[in-house]
Amino acid sequence: MEDYTKFRLKKRDELIALVDDLDGIFVVACNKCFKELKPGGEPERAVFEALAGERGKTVAGGAEIDFLCNKPVTMKKLRLPSDAKNVCVISCGLGVQTVADFAEIPVFAACDSISYDSSGSCGGSHGMALTPLRCDACGQCFLNLTGGICPVVDCSKSLVNGQCGGCKKGKCEVDADKDCAWENIYRRLEKQGRLSEFLEQGARLRDYGKVNHVFVSAYVKSIRERRFEGYYGGVHPDERKEISEHIKLARFPEAASVVIPLSQHAGAPAQPLARAGDYVKVGQKIGEAAGFVSAMIHSSVSGKVTAVESRRHPVTGADTLSVVIENDGKNIVHESVQPAGDLNDLSAQDIVDIAREKGIVGMGGAAFPASVKLKPAK
Known part of the structure; x- marks a missing residue:
């Protein structure tokens, strides 16, 4: 019988990162779609539970359900014990979203959805789902960050870092009959006490090398062309990804050496604190502000200072003393x-002093020292 499996377990290091932050784990596994099952249950569940045990985590129980995306049946069959604090779902994105819709505790995806064909046109559901929910099998699941609500398919603009600003009375500006996905995400995370966890996350980038970028580009273009059909304020920035949209994300290689100009701000250049032969570390101050309008300079790498000399500035082109x-x-x-401590415990002067000591400057182009902006001379 043909195997229409729509998901695979995440890589071991990803699973470790997931379970290390959880306890009281209840595991829910989907028995997959149209697959000939073998005795002994779902192997992915056994692998996941074994890994959780290795990490010293308590597994509060588990369940295996046919067609997990069939919400009425899943709600009837799934009973979470009182000691379950988190649910980890072994299924495609549809199963994760289905369980997250009615579970009162946080729900996490232990798998990645996989596309049924090379074009990605079938997404994660392959057209055989028992739910109106959708999964695009983007290969970069955001459900663990958004409470089980998918921003890629539920947000009309597929925004992954928050609202566009065009929502009106909880409805999407692209489709007035559709709830704003990000308002729903916010409310769900707030209910689960996970807002701070979400807000402290760094900005997320979509890796378009993992998806059918031709389809994504066409969809984005179609949405943008409707900008003048009655939208009332939301933004949809032009991605400008034509050159790189088909390339996978990669880590930029470490530079063998760095040249750090002592003038990276408006005002007087910093005075060097480091000397040739010194060993410096990341974040170490290597330049002292030389006046009221000046800024501290810090090292971006660890290593040996080989010279303190004039080098051509990458922006101005002028010779500039550099480390x-x-x-x-x-x-x-x-x-x-x-x-520096809790922000609520800091005085206004503390904040000014931190901004000066850390060399914080504006990003508008002039790179004006923030400490000067926060406390201008009288």
């Missing part, structure tokens, strides 16, 4: 890089 560092690739962080 040249041979990168050891270890990225050892300096001891001074520490949290």
Whole structure:
């Protein structure tokens, strides 16, 4: 019998990162779609539960359900024990979304959805789902960050970092009959006490090398062309990904050496603190602000200072005193890089002092020192 499996377990390192933050785990596995089952249950569930055990996590129980995306049946069959604090779902994105719709506790995906054909036109459901929910099998699941609501398919603009600003009375500006996905995400995370966890996440980038980028580009173009048909304020920035949309994300290689100009801001250049032969660490101050309108300079790598000399500035083109560092690739962080404490406990002057000490400057182009903006001279 042909195997129409729509998902595979995430990589081991991803699963470890997932379970290490959880406890009281209840595992729900989908028995897959149109697949000849073998005795002994779903093998992915056994693998996942074994890994959770290795990490010292308590598995509160589990269940295997045919067609997990059939919400009425799943709601009837699935009973979560009182000691379950988190649900990990072994299924495609449809099953995860289905369980997350009615579970009162956080739900997480333990699998990645896979596309049934090479074009990606069938997405994660292959046209055989028992639910109105959708999964595009993007290969970069966001459900664990958004409470089981998919921003790729539920947001008309597939935004993955929050609202566009065009929502009106909870409805999408692209489709007035559709709820704003991001309002729903916010409410669900708030109900689960996970808002801070979400808000502290860094910006997320979509890896268009994992999806059918031709389809995505065509869809984005069709939405943008409707901008003048009555939208009332939301933004949909032009992605400008034509050159790179088909290329997978990759880590930029470490530079063998770096040249750090002591003038990266408006005002007086910083005075060098480092000397040739010194060993410096990431975040270590290597330039002292030389006046009220000036800024501290810090090392971006760890390694040996090979020279403090004039080098051509990458922006102005002028010769500028710079610190040249041979990168050891270890990225050892300096001891001074520490949290400043709870913001609510800091005085206004504390914040000004931190901005000055950390060399924070504006990003509008002039790179004006933030400490000067926060406390201008009288």
